Amino acid sequence: MTVADVARAAGVSKATAARVLGGYGTVSDRVRAAVLSAAKALDYRPNELARSMTTGRSGTIGVVVGDIENPFFSSAVRGIADVARLAGFNVILTNSGEEIAAEKAAVKTLVAKRVDGLIVSPARDSDIEHLRDIERSGRPLVLLDRAVESLRVDAVTADDFQACEAVTRLLIDEGHRRIVYLTACDTPGHRFETLDDLYTGSVRARVAGFLKAGAEAGIEAMGGFVKLGALGAERTRAQARDLFEAALPPTAIIASDSLIALEVFRLARELGLQLPRDLSLVCFHDADWTSVTSPPVTVIRQPVYRIGETAARLLIGRLKGEGNAPAHVVLDTTLIARGSVGPAPAEGRSGARETRLRHPV
Amino acid sequence: MTVADVARAAGVSKATAARVLGGYGTVSDRVRAAVLSAAKALDYRPNELARSMTTGRSGTIGVVVGDIENPFFSSAVRGIADVARLAGFNVILTNSGEEIAAEKAAVKTLVAKRVDGLIVSPARDSDIEHLRDIERSGRPLVLLDRAVESLRVDAVTADDFQACEAVTRLLIDEGHRRIVYLTACDTPGHRFETLDDLYTGSVRARVAGFLKAGAEAGIEAMGGFVKLGALGAERTRAQARDLFEAALPPTAIIASDSLIALEVFRLARELGLQLPRDLSLVCFHDADWTSVTSPPVTVIRQPVYRIGETAARLLIGRLKGEGNAPAHVVLDTTLIARGSVGPAPAEGRSGARETRLRHPV
DNA sequence: TTCCTCAATGAGACCGGTCTCTTTCAGATT
DNA sequence: AATCTGAAAGAGACCGGTCTCATTGAGGAA
Structure with a gap:
């Protein structure tokens, strides 16, 4: 059913029928009614494609x-x-x-x-x-x-830069020195060297804030704590496992999105780590689940x-x-402090912790 | 840039250029090369709209x-x-x-x-x-x-019917008698009367399974435990609150989706209810968060x-x-048993529980 | 050599709308 | 009464592709 069909049925020209159906130009009430009823009778449906083609707008x-x-x-x-x-x-x-x-x-x-x-x-x-x-x-x-x-x-x-700077500073103030920023973003060498390696704008801004806070606190080699390639549950899990099993595991992790945070949370629990005693966790994005875990997860709420x-x-x-x-x-973002962030564990305890890690539950 | 422009530049007819660009018909290699290079030079991009219009496929x-x-x-x-x-x-x-x-x-x-x-x-x-x-x-x-x-x-x-029947039976076997099925689906009167009131196919199948399991166990008025209108966080919360504050609150809740389950879980925790001691919870849909709560939530995993x-x-x-x-x-669905389901509390304890509910923490 | 076949190409209709350009004619103006 | 005006309607081009049909000519068969 096309405009031409309707026009024929209504006994008017194609142009007039199109005017009624398309809602443009001027048409008398009598003709309008005739066209509309013909359209109804024929079950006419406009072809948006044809319309788009002439108007240029879709x-x-x-x-x-x-x-x-x-x-x-x-x-x-x-x-x-x-x-x-x-x-x-x-x-x-x-x-x-x-x-x-x-x-x-x-x-x-x-x-x-x-x-x-x-x-x-x-x-x-x-x-x-x-x-x-x-x-x-x-x-x-x-x-x-x-x-x-x-x-x-x-x-x-x-405001990724500000948000990440603030949350990193928070962790530093809690005594953390080994803070990892974990992101899905990756480089060919899978290692972070300079900011320019990061090809995702938001992550680069966050890491910039992360590095700035670290530098201001005098933490060396903060760049070494930027971990990449946490894309998908499996790879995230692998990355997290590497982190936990390192000689000097991080005491705090900032997860670049809620999917990453979830895997870290899950693995930490499986390994018997207690939050925030053994590990502090922060998540970018206030995903709904972050408020119902035990402890609930500190997040950066992005609107x-x-x-x-x-x-x-x-x-x-x-x-x-x-x-x-x-x-x-x-x-603007909002830092929502929940229970997953606490003071850094005293260094003396790290030995005990590693033992537990080597024999996970 | 249209097919006609490319054809002109390549010195061939519109039809031939269209054949090359559209990938149909037969064209000599020499002409094909000429057309393709002209297309490249002119930065030709096909208009999918025009193509769809004639082919009828989009x-x-x-x-x-x-x-x-x-x-x-x-x-x-x-x-x-x-x-x-x-x-x-x-x-x-x-x-x-x-x-x-x-x-x-x-x-x-x-x-x-x-x-x-x-x-x-x-x-x-x-x-x-x-x-x-x-x-x-x-x-x-x-x-x-x-x-x-x-x-x-x-x-x-x-398989909603089978899944819901099975999980209801599970709850019944655990001793539960006041089991609520909570859904976003609604009726004009906001009350469940008959299956025909439910206008969502999946929910109707589930409630049918729910009722069947109830009937087989000889539970009267199972239909009264079907609660509707939990659409959106606020209304879900209100519904859940009504349930918890009832004279005879349910001992188990089956949430029709993970958003509902999340609100129920959250409110239960706020009110100081302990899962599964005070309330058993089952959720349709294995949302990612259900495995990380304490206790984790028993779910029906739908593929x-x-x-x-x-x-x-x-x-x-x-x-x-x-x-x-x-x-x-x-x-097929899979019932994933986690910690949120336990035996029904003994009736004698319900008095104490109500007291706690009236003075929520 | 003549006829046939078929690959390669061209000409132009078509899809279903929009929109410009004309034509017609009723009513207002002088 | 003659002229002007503008609303109402029609005719047909156009958008940018696809596709049918006609034309050409090279190579194989008879």
Whole structure:
């Protein structure tokens, strides 16, 4: 059933029927009624594709995130979806699995599908030609959670630097000296050397804060405590096990996301470690479970839903023609102190602890 | 940059250029090379919209779920997305917020956008005209997690009846007699009367199992223990509070999803209830946090990711022309016994317990 | 040599909308 | 009465692909 069919049934021209059905131009009430009833009788449904093709607008925004299963992203996506729906936009969601190749493919298809704009949480900020391509195609782009300095586009992130600096300082004040920052981010050599190795904007900001707090407290080789590659439950577990079994295990761990924190928590419990006596744990992202464990986990609450909302608002603003300079919106975080952080154990006890570790329950 | 532009630059006809770019028909190697290099030079990007319009296929599947933030759905969506990507399909995701109006609107737009097929987790199975519309439009539909008897379409669910019957029986065997099934599903009167009141397929199956186990054990008025309307944290909390403050509070609660279980767990702890001594708790869905609480929560593990995968496979099979009769795939669940279930408290102790409840910590 | 086949290419219709450009004509203006 | 104005409707181009059908010519069969 097309406009032409309806027009024929209503005894008017295709152009007139299109005016009624498309809601533009001027039509007399009599004709309008005739067309509408013909449309109803024929069960006419507009073809959004054809409409998009001529108008150039699809009413759709494309979203590329690392992992929908990560509650961080699902919450952000929910924020995006809610704002989009209210503004009359649809969302095409794609999952990159944090793989740059998948991300590139996703961006390519979304542009080919002529989405009106994109929200991307880039897997790495060194490889961004495909993001530049978006700009070239004339579509607005908003970065989600991860800023990329060299791109002049809108970005919405949490204040990762400040948050991580503050929480590191907190741990230092509690007497911790061996504090590990554990992230899914990775380098070819799987070792952290310099900040530039970190290809994820948010992680780089956090590690910068981490290093700064460490340097100010005079802790040497803080960089050696940045541990990479905790992507997926298995690898996270392996990383955590390595940490716990080291000659000098960390007394505190900052987990870069709630999935990592969960695995660390789980393994620590399995190994018989008591929080916070044997290990202090902090988690980036106030995932729902962090408040119900024993002890509950100290978290940095990021306004995730709002990050998504803000990104969507920014994008839709651009689509409506707002021509402001690109903005990097930084949202404040809240440190929520719970029971998983305590004073560092006295060094003398570490021997006993290691024994227990070698014979896990 | 269009096919015509590339054709002109390469000195061939539009049809030939289209053949090269679209990968169909036969073209000589010499011409192919010329067209491809012209396309590269002009930075040609195909317009998927135009392609879809003529072919009638969009390479996109539409997904409508109740709530992306619910880990149950994000996991299922991940399954769908992974299978879709491998098969070369995109996913348009929409969130109904469990509201039938939003669901209808979503279906309408997806059909208008000419998605090739849909995967829907219907908010209620009484109001399904819009689902019938999908069939009428000639697109395959697969129901996710919630079957609708009156629709002759594919559906993928867990074995909810069996699972709930088994877990109810387990609780009964532990001596529980006041067992509450708490769900987000609701009725106009907010009270459970008959199975037909429940408009969500999965919940109805579970409650049927719940009632059967109760009836077999000779428990009267099992229907009175079905509690509705636990949608969102606040309402769940309110419902749970009502339960705990009743003259005869339940000794066991079966939570219909992990969000509900989390709120119940949280409130129970706040009120000073000890699990499983004062309350046994079972949760539908093996959410990640359920294994790290103290005690960990007994769950019914549903193969959620596989439910999503299977739904996507079924849909893509139909798109590829498989004409089998509609199948209702029922996947097995696993009861994972953890520490949150224990024997029912002796009735004599209930007085003491009520006192504690009236003066919560 | 003549006829046939088939690969390679071109011309142009088509998908289902939007939108510009015209034409028509009722009512207001002078 | 003649002219002007603008609302209402129609005709047809256009968006950017796909695809059918027609045309050409090289190589094989008879």
